[in-house]
Amino acid sequence: MSTAVQRRETSAPTGEPAPPPWYATDLAARLSSYVFGLLLWIVLAMAFERVPGPDEVVVRLVQEFQLGQVFGHFGTTMFRFGLGLLVAAVGGIAIGVLMGLSPISRAFFESPVLVGLSIPAIIWAFLTVMWFGFGWKAPVTTVALSALPFVAVNVAKGVLGVSRDLRDMSRAYGVSRARRIRELVLPAVTGYIIAGVRFAVIIGWNAVLLSEWFGATDGVGFRSRYWYDANRFGGFAAWVVLFVVFIVILDRVILERASRRAFRWRDES
Amino acid sequence: MSTGVTDQFPGGALAAWEQGEAQGRRALRQRQARILMFVLLGWLTMLLVWQWGSAQLPGRVLPGPWPVAQEMWEIVASGRFVRHFLTSVTRTFMGFGVAALVGVPVGYAMGRSRYWRAFFHDGVTISGTVPALTYAVMSLIIFGISTIGPVLAVALVSTPYVALNVAEGVRGVDRDLIKMSEAFGRSRREIRRHVLIPTIVPFVYAAVRLSFAVAWKVEALTEVFGGRNGVGFEIRREYQLFNVTGLLAWMFLFIAFMLVIERLLAVSERRLLAWRPQERAGI
Numbered sequence: 001m002s003t004a005v006q007r008r009e010t011s012a013p014t015g016e017p018a019p020p021p022w023y024a025t026d027l028a029a030r031l032s033s034y035v036f037g038l039l040l041w042i043v044l045a046m047a048f049e050r051v052p053g054p055d056e057v058v059v060r061l062v063q064e065f066q067l068g069q070v071f072g073h074f075g076t077t078m079f080r081f082g083l084g085l086l087v088a089a090v091g092g093i094a095i096g097v098l099m100g101l102s103p104i105s106r107a108f109f110e111s112p113v114l115v116g117l118s119i120p121a122i123i124w125a126f127l128t129v130m131w132f133g134f135g136w137k138a139p140v141t142t143v144a145l146s147a148l149p150f151v152a153v154n155v156a157k158g159v160l161g162v163s164r165d166l167r168d169m170s171r172a173y174g175v176s177r178a179r180r181i182r183e184l185v186l187p188a189v190t191g192y193i194i195a196g197v198r199f200a201v202i203i204g205w206n207a208v209l210l211s212e213w214f215g216a217t218d219g220v221g222f223r224s225r226y227w228y229d230a231n232r233f234g235g236f237a238a239w240v241v242l243f244v245v246f247i248v249i250l251d252r253v254i255l256e257r258a259s260r261r262a263f264r265w266r267d268e269s
Numbered sequence: 270m271s272t273g274v275t276d277q278f279p280g281g282a283l284a285a286w287e288q289g290e291a292q293g294r295r296a297l298r299q300r301q302a303r304i305l306m307f308v309l310l311g312w313l314t315m316l317l318v319w320q321w322g323s324a325q326l327p328g329r330v331l332p333g334p335w336p337v338a339q340e341m342w343e344i345v346a347s348g349r350f351v352r353h354f355l356t357s358v359t360r361t362f363m364g365f366g367v368a369a370l371v372g373v374p375v376g377y378a379m380g381r382s383r384y385w386r387a388f389f390h391d392g393v394t395i396s397g398t399v400p401a402l403t404y405a406v407m408s409l410i411i412f413g414i415s416t417i418g419p420v421l422a423v424a425l426v427s428t429p430y431v432a433l434n435v436a437e438g439v440r441g442v443d444r445d446l447i448k449m450s451e452a453f454g455r456s457r458r459e460i461r462r463h464v465l466i467p468t469i470v471p472f473v474y475a476a477v478r479l480s481f482a483v484a485w486k487v488e489a490l491t492e493v494f495g496g497r498n499g500v501g502f503e504i505r506r507e508y509q510l511f512n513v514t515g516l517l518a519w520m521f522l523f524i525a526f527m528l529v530i531e532r533l534l535a536v537s538e539r540r541l542l543a544w545r546p547q548e549r550a551g552i
C-alpha cells in the first residue's frame with residue numbers, strides 16, 4: 001500500500017503527470033470555450049448596433065421553423081448540392097486515377113487541375129448564372145466545377161501512394177487482378193477518396209450557397225439573402241446558424257469518422 | 270581475379286562509368302522533355318476546348334480566348350490592374366498582420382498548455398469548415414461597406430492556420446535547448462528571444478503561405494459583396510454589366526496573380542529560412 005503511494009509520488013515528476021482538477025480537464029476547457037464564445041457574441045451585439053444578439057437569432061430561428069421555411073429550402077439545396085457533388089466525385093475520381101497511374105497523364109492534367117483549383121466559387125456562380133439563368137442548373141454546375149479539382153488532386157495522391165513494390169510483387173506471384181485491386185489498391189485509395197470528398201463537401205457547400213445567393217429563387221442561399229436584403233440581420237444570422245451547424249455536423253461527425261475508419265490500416269502500424 | 274580487370278585498365282572502368290552517367294542524364298533529359306511536352310499539351314487542350322465551346326455556344330455566352338486576352342491586355346494597359354490588385358493585396362496582408370497578432374499568442378498558449386489546447390481546439394477546427402460566404406457577410410454587417418471589412422474577413426480565415434502552425438512549432442521546440450539555456454543561466458527573456466521566437470517565425474510564415482489561396486479568395490469575395498474598389502468589386506461590376514469577356518479577363522488575372530504570389534512566398538520562405546537544417550535538407 002504505502003509503497004504504491006510512494007512509487008506514485010516519486011514517479012510523478014518524471015512519468016505521467018497527476019490528473020488535473022475538474023476545472024482543468026479537457027471537457028471543462030471545451031465547455032468554457034463555448035461559454036466564452038457566447039459571451040463574446042453578446043458583447044459584440046451590444047457594441048455594434050447592426051450585429052444581432054443570440055436572443056434575437058433564437059426568436060427568428062423558431063419563427064422560420066414555424067413558418068415551415070426551413071425544410072423546404074434545405075431540401076431544394078440538398079438536392080442541388082448532392083447532384084453537384086456526385087458529378088464532382090465521379091469526374092474527380094476518374095481524372096485522379098488517370099493522374100496517379102502515369103507521369104504522362106499527370107503532366108497533361110496538371111495545368112487544368114491547377115487552374116481549376118485557383119478559380120474561386122464566386123466566379124463559377126456568376127458565370128453559370130449568366131449561362132443558365134435562374135434555376136437548378138447554375139448551382140449544380142457551380143458545385144461540380146468548384147469541387148472536382150479537389151477530388152482529383154486527392155485521389156491522384158492516393159493512387160500514387162499505392163506501394164509499387166507490393167504491386168510488382170503481387171504480380172510476380174501471380175495474384176489475380178481482381179484480388180490485387182480489392183486487397184491492395186482499394187484500401188490504399190479509399191482514405192484519399194474520402195479526404196477528397198471531405199474537401200469537396202466543404203468547398204461545394206460554400207459554392208451552392210453563393211450560387212443560390214446570386215442566382216436562385218429558392219434554397220438556403222436565397223433565403224439567407226432574402227433576410228440580408230431586407231436588412232433584417234437577425235433572420236440572416238438564424239440561417240447562418242442553420243447552414244454552419246449542418247456543415248459542421250456533416251464534416252466533423254460523419255465524414256471524419258469515415259475517414260478515420262478508412263485510414264485505420266495505416267495509423268495502427 | 271576480380272580486381273584484375275580494373276588493374277589492367279585503370280581508365281576503362283572510369284570511362285564506362287562516365288558513359289553510363291551521361292546516358293542516364295540523357296535519358297532524364299528526354300523524359301523531362303516528354304513531360305514538358307505533355308504539360309504544354311494540357312494547356313493547348315484547355316485552350317482548344319474553350320475555343321470550341323465558344324464557337325458552339327450562341328452569341329456572347331462564352332467569348333473565345335482571343336477577345337478575353339485582348340480585354341486582359343486592356344485592363345493591364347489602362348492601369349486598372351495595378352490599382353485594384355494593389356488595393357486587394359494590401360488588404361490581404363493587413364489581414365495576415367491581424368491574424369499573426371491574434372494567432373501567435375493563441376498558438377503559443379495552445380502549444381505550451383494542455384488546457385488552452387483543449388479550449389481552442391473546437392473553435393480552430395470548426396472555423397475551417399465554415400463557408401467563406403459567412404465570413405464575407407459577417408464582416409460586412411459589422412463594418413458596413415468599408416475597407417476594414419475585407420481585412421477582418423482575411424484575419425478570421427487565416428488566424429486558425431497561424432494558431433495551429435505556431436502551436437506545432439512551440440511543441441516542437443527543442444526541450445534540450447531550453448534546458449541547456451537554463452543551465453547556463455540565461456534569463457527567460459533571453460530564452461524567448463533567442464530560442465522560442467526563431468523557432469516560431471518559420472511556422473507563422475508557413476501559415477501565411479498555406480492560407481494565402483484561401484485568404485485571397487475570401488478577400489475578393491468580401492469585395493464582391495460590399496467593396497468600393499479592389500478585384501472583387503471589379504468582378505462584381507462586370508457581372509452586373511453582363512460582360513462575360515470582362516469577367517473571364519479578371520478571372521485569369523486573378524489566377525495568374527495568385528499563382529505568382531504563392532510562388533514568391535514559397536521562394537522567399539526557402540531563402541529566409543535557409544539556415545534551418547531541415548529546410549536545407551528539403552531543397
